[in-house]
Amino acid sequence: MKNIDLHCDTIAFGPDFDGIDSSLEFGDYEGLSQILHTLEKYFTDDDIDKICSGNFLRVFSAQN
Numbered sequence: 001m002k003n004i005d006l007h008c009d010t011i012a013f014g015p016d017f018d019g020i021d022s023s024l025e026f027g028d029y030e031g032l033s034q035i036l037h038t039l040e041k042y043f044t045d046d047d048i049d050k051i052c053s054g055n056f057l058r059v060f061s062a063q064n
Contacts, residue, residue, distance in 0.1 A: 008047045012056040 025031075039048050
């Protein structure tokens with residue numbers, strides 16, 4: 001969480017999150033609710049929106 005806190009305005013979930021083979025505790029996309037539940041303990045709703053989609057959309061729209 002410390003790294004996410006430092007980079008909250010620059011990180012985002014990538015499209016490769018769906019369909020990955022993972023031995024991590026959250027598995028793949030189906031574990032997203034588990035990740036969001038953990039983020040809710042440490043971050044505001046605005047920060048979570050940035051991490052889940054806002055940062056990606058901001059950078060993607062700047063490229064076009």
